[in-house]
Amino acid sequence: MRTPLACLLAAALLAPVRSGAQEPAFATPAPEDELEEPDFDEEDDPAIVDEDEAEPAEAGPVEEPTDEAEPPPAALSPSKGSPAPDEAEPAPADGIHVELGLGMSFSLDGYYRARYLHVGDFNQLRPMGWKHRKLDYFVQRLRLEPALAYKDLVKLEMWIHALDNVVWGDNAGLSSVGLFAGNPSSTNQEGDDVPSIALPAVWVEINVVLGVLRAGRMPSDWGLGLLTDGGGGFDDDFGWNDVMSISDRVMFATMPVAIAQTIAKSDADPFPLYLVVAYDKLVTDDTAIGGARIPYLSNWLGTYEDDVDSFTAALAYGGEDLNWLGASDSLGAGFYYVQRWQNATNSRIHIYDWYLKLHLGPAFAEYEHYLLKGHSQAIPLLPSATDDPDDWLRERAEADISAWIARVGIDVWKMRFKLEAGYASGDATATDEKFEVRPANPNVRIGLVLFPLVLAERTRGGWADQEGMWSGGGLYNAWFFMQTVRYEPLDGLEIILAFLQAWRDEADGAVISSFADGKFLGFETDLAVKYHFHEGHAHIGVEGGVLHAGDALKGPGFNTPDNTWTVQVWTAFTP
Numbered sequence: 001m002r003t004p005l006a007c008l009l010a011a012a013l014l015a016p017v018r019s020g021a022q023e024p025a026f027a028t029p030a031p032e033d034e035l036e037e038p039d040f041d042e043e044d045d046p047a048i049v050d051e052d053e054a055e056p057a058e059a060g061p062v063e064e065p066t067d068e069a070e071p072p073p074a075a076l077s078p079s080k081g082s083p084a085p086d087e088a089e090p091a092p093a094d095g096i097h098v099e100l101g102l103g104m105s106f107s108l109d110g111y112y113r114a115r116y117l118h119v120g121d122f123n124q125l126r127p128m129g130w131k132h133r134k135l136d137y138f139v140q141r142l143r144l145e146p147a148l149a150y151k152d153l154v155k156l157e158m159w160i161h162a163l164d165n166v167v168w169g170d171n172a173g174l175s176s177v178g179l180f181a182g183n184p185s186s187t188n189q190e191g192d193d194v195p196s197i198a199l200p201a202v203w204v205e206i207n208v209v210l211g212v213l214r215a216g217r218m219p220s221d222w223g224l225g226l227l228t229d230g231g232g233g234f235d236d237d238f239g240w241n242d243v244m245s246i247s248d249r250v251m252f253a254t255m256p257v258a259i260a261q262t263i264a265k266s267d268a269d270p271f272p273l274y275l276v277v278a279y280d281k282l283v284t285d286d287t288a289i290g291g292a293r294i295p296y297l298s299n300w301l302g303t304y305e306d307d308v309d310s311f312t313a314a315l316a317y318g319g320e321d322l323n324w325l326g327a328s329d330s331l332g333a334g335f336y337y338v339q340r341w342q343n344a345t346n347s348r349i350h351i352y353d354w355y356l357k358l359h360l361g362p363a364f365a366e367y368e369h370y371l372l373k374g375h376s377q378a379i380p381l382l383p384s385a386t387d388d389p390d391d392w393l394r395e396r397a398e399a400d401i402s403a404w405i406a407r408v409g410i411d412v413w414k415m416r417f418k419l420e421a422g423y424a425s426g427d428a429t430a431t432d433e434k435f436e437v438r439p440a441n442p443n444v445r446i447g448l449v450l451f452p453l454v455l456a457e458r459t460r461g462g463w464a465d466q467e468g469m470w471s472g473g474g475l476y477n478a479w480f481f482m483q484t485v486r487y488e489p490l491d492g493l494e495i496i497l498a499f500l501q502a503w504r505d506e507a508d509g510a511v512i513s514s515f516a517d518g519k520f521l522g523f524e525t526d527l528a529v530k531y532h533f534h535e536g537h538a539h540i541g542v543e544g545g546v547l548h549a550g551d552a553l554k555g556p557g558f559n560t561p562d563n564t565w566t567v568q569v570w571t572a573f574t575p
Contacts, residue, residue: 125461211254223355325361426477426506448545462510513555520550
């Protein structure tokens with residue numbers, strides 16, 4: 001068992017969000033996505049308003065108004081995609097809803113998807129060093145989202161995953177001779193065997209008159225998804241959301257101004273300001289015996305200094321139908337603060353995140369920025385704080401991590417033009433007392449090649465067993481600028497063309513060679529053609545991209561190819 005002291009920094013500092021079916025590198029009890037702040041899941045948080053959509057997110061409950069105050073709507077968080085309600089991405093299908101009688105109802109949503117990937121001249125770390133290879137495989141996922149509700153007062157929701165990011169075929173050696181393989185295995189893209197069926201999240205939502213109370217293991221989402229994102233969906237220009245931000249959490253959300261309006265018997269519309277507080281229990285464990293807990297004999301459920309706890313407070317505004325320049329004008333903004341602590345490792349982590357989403361006539365703008373500050377003696381990259389090499393208490397490090405992403409664009413006729421830029425801090429020496437690098441959430445998809453493939457592999461090879469440092473495809477140690485054009489010649493048909501340029505922030509020696517010339521990571525061109533038909537239930541797409549590597553990706557020992565390319569074909573069904 002991995003020690004919970006590492007969990008704090010894996011969850012709060014290092015680890016990118018990964019699928020719940022995969023165990024994080026630094027933390028056994030706490031999912032890596034725990035660093036995911038408030039659980040304002042655009043689709044799943046009960047307490048908040050989606051600044052981008054006129055209707056509540058499908059996963060959140062529609063709360064029943066009361067005489068005292070209007071409880072918060074289904075979701076506070078806006079969607080990660082472009083903010084315009086008339087977004088080119090077709091609206092998802094409505095799912096299944098059945099009235100059972102006596103006030104009870106049942107709903108079912110979700111999707112099945114499968115994707116084929118072919119990648120050429122891909123640089124992989126092999127036993128003999130970095131080699132050019134081809135990737136050729138299929139991957140899939142089935143997600144079911146059943147919910148049982150009593151009127152609009154109580155709702156039980158869950159996520160059921162089957163074959164979660166499992167690669168087609170027998171890849172676990174179930175058959176001794178591959179040529180005669182029969183039944184396929186449940187092996188994911190990391191080469192790990194995963195359960196065929198898993199229950200990554202289940203939670204209850206209760207209307208408590210003045211707001212919404214939510215408790216259980218639940219998805220977490222906020223802003224543009226740069227730091228925390230529930231995963232799933234098809235809202236990206238390229239690729240899919242693969243990972244989930246899941247937390248064991250108790251959360252309360254309310255509308256303080258609307259409550260005051262109700263008390264004052266105001267005739268004005270409820271003011272869309274939302275206040276949310278949440279408590280997460282990340283670790284309850286005993287690592288005093290070196291991390292090897294013996295169930296029932298080690299009193300591991302007792303109160304120990306190595307428990308990891310987290311408190312979150314957030315404030316968000318979601319104004320829609322503002323009619324400044326058009327009927328669909330909207331403004332969404334939010335700020336949250338998270339404090340995370342573990343006494344045994346002298347760890348105190350503070351996270352600050354804010355976002356803005358504006359839709360004004362045909363134009364839109366989005367922005368999210370987070371800062372991660374604090375200190376800890378739980379970073380595995382650092383040496384032991386004592387002379388004992390097996391001591392799990394590390395030397396103290398100060399965390400100073402930041403990332404941001406900004407988008408602006410305009411819808412003209414059947415076209416959308418979008419400019420996008422972003423940054424994630426790097427660390428030239430990740431093993432010193434100042435820690436400055438953490439991958440952004442990989443569900444913020446940036447192209448098809450550089451970040452999702454090349455740097456994801458570079459971080460796996462460069463950081464070896466320090467899995468929390470793997471980017472997972474997210475923005476990592478880089479600046480980027482991207483230009484995207486989307487065209488809809490027919491209803492349901494999308495053609496998307498994008499150009500990406502990126503530069504490294506720091507040469508860390510492990511991922512970016514200290515001897516490489518310049519800072520330019522490369523130039524990438526991506527193209528996607530997608531078709532959504534049968535009333536939004538069926539989806540198919542073809543996507544491709546080519547990366548011309550810059551000097552910063554080269555350097556002694558990396559054997560970097562001049563060009564890496566991919567072609568990907570996918571299909572999906574949504575109820």
